[in-house]
Amino acid sequence: MKIIHTSDWHIGRTLYGRKRYNEFEAFLDWLAELIEKENIDVLLVAGDIFDTSTPSNRAQEIYYRFLCRVSLSCCRHVVVIAGNHDSPSFLNAPKELLRVLNVHVTGSAPENLEDEVLVLKDPAGKSELIVCAVPYLRDRDIRTVEAGESIEDKNIKLVQGIKDHYGDVCQIAREKQKEAGNIPIVAMGHLFTAGGKTVDGDGVRELYVGSLAHVGRDIFPSFIDYIALGHLHVPQKTGDSENMRYCGSPIPMGYGEANQKKSVVLVEFEKNESENNVPKISIQPVPTFQKLIKISGDLDSITGKIKELKTSSSKAWLEIEYTGEDIAANLRESIDEAVAGSEIEVRKIRNKRIIDRIISRMDEEETLDDLNVEDVFTRCLDARGIPEEKRPLYIETYKETLKSMYEEEQDM
Known part of the structure; x- marks a missing residue:
């Protein structure tokens, strides 16, 4: 099974007032061609699809046209989670309609955590992949506010809330894996991990855990086979972990990223009867559409x-x-x-x-x-x-x- 991990498209972003729709269209055309060329089965989009909570009609057109194209390709499933730039309600609005196209959208943390756990099927209807589609988690999703809290208390509760959320969701995935057989589990997230690299002018907002707390690798249970992250625009592994990555933004968001090599991540799982599903990971460079x-x-x-x-x-x-x-x-x-x-x-x-x-x-x-x-x-x-x-x-x-x-x- 072949998976592409991408994130942080920021469709609609401008550069000193200059609209960049041609770049976004060129990237998504290239991505659709890559999906067909590599015979990709699943596409994971780890947040920040749009640059604002109220994307323009042109930005929406680019997004939906791409989803329609991919749904008619070899790609059997698309999983989209919201980032901190996205409007949860906006992304969620067409989710039932998009599900008909096998596009699965998680705009906000649901009341029932099982809704964040997707069991994806192959053409024969057999379970082939479990995805923990966890969106950007807001304060109210993961902690309660108490009078007299210090900044340190809030940071501790934030990190613990995120860890508890992932622990609960991944445990549900673990139970579903036992029912489905030894199929891979992939977790998605839009957050800031400790040690993550940023660059000046990349537009990464210091409005969430990036400014208040950084989470560690330990929030993800060890049995997760691949962790697809969004939020940071620099492509990077998290620590020494090969299977926990930020794919980075596909086009430079500012001049601080101008000389950065942009990419998406290709993750491949072989059919494996052993206990561990070890993915083969390769980096697919994205062309420069505007110098x-x-x-x-x-x-x-x-x-x-x-x-x-x-x-x-x-x-x-x-x-x-x-x-x-x-x-x-x-x-x-x-x-x-x-x-x-x-x-x-x-x-x-x-x-x-x-x-x-x-x-x-x-x-x-x-x-x-x-x-x-x-x-x-x-x-x-x-x-x-x-x-x-x-x-x-x-x-x-x-x-x-x-x-x-x-x-x-x-x-x-």
């Missing part, structure tokens, strides 16, 4: 690099960071002139000249787009003169407030 390039330097080096790109007929989208010591009064005009007559797009220009950084902490061209919500809060603490020793409590409380607001927004 992102960051250029830093003084004006001469920036324009020189642009000329090189024009010579190669590049269609790259550029983020430019000016670091020269001279005051570049007409920086924008010079760069526009340099790219004229090409298909290169300049998505962002940052003016980081040294003399400005000496005069002021804030660049003259700095806008709210250059700051994240934590940067803004830090500026507020600075303005209020809050001493360093008191800041950790303020920051953790602020993060928790943001998380609560965000989860309420996702339910709308």
Whole structure:
């Protein structure tokens, strides 16, 4: 049996205002072709299908068109779980209709945990795979709030709640495995594991366990044969475990990911009569559908690099960071002139000249787009003169407030 593990599509995401629908369509076309080429049986999508809780009509069209295409292919089952960017109610709304196409959706933690355990059948109707389709777990799904709790108490309860949830769901899967015979068990999740790698500008929200607590490998029972994770955009194993992986995002979400090798994970189980189902794992590289390039330097080096790109007929989208010591009064005009007559797009220009950084902490061209919500809060603490020793409590409380607001927004 062959399985593809993918996640963090973020359909609808923009880059400095530039819509990227062509990239999402190109990736999903490539993925559908890979499924047919490799004769894939099951597709696992580990959350963050959309970039917002209210995806545009175009984003929805891309998603549903892909599901219809895959349902008509060799792929017998698609399993989709919600991520922290997704609206649980939005994903769940068509789940009964999608089930007819063998697309199984888990948007939120159900009242009956057995609903998170899927026993997938082969064409002959014989059970061939058990999937623990656990979506992004929210605070209210896994812990109760008590008066007087410290941040540490909340973190401990969060981690324990996640561990208990997976323990219960996986135990149900274990019982179903005994009934079905020695078939593999795969667990899915959208969370932040301890030691996970992120990069600047990847858009991974610090609104869940990523900021409040990191879970360890031990939350997953040892009898799970493969663990398909989403949330982190860097493809990676978790610790030394070959069978517990983040596949990463399929396209770079920002310039911090521009030089990253994107991939999906191909997991293959052989028919095995022994007690253990050991998967064969291979990484399938995803092509680059839109080149992102960051250029830093003084004006001469920036324009020189642009000329090189024009010579190669590049269609790259550029983020430019000016670091020269001279005051570049007409920086924008010079760069526009340099790219004229090409298909290169300049998505962002940052003016980081040294003399400005000496005069002021804030660049003259700095806008709210250059700051994240934590940067803004830090500026507020600075303005209020809050001493360093008191800041950790303020920051953790602020993060928790943001998380609560965000989860309420996702339910709308």
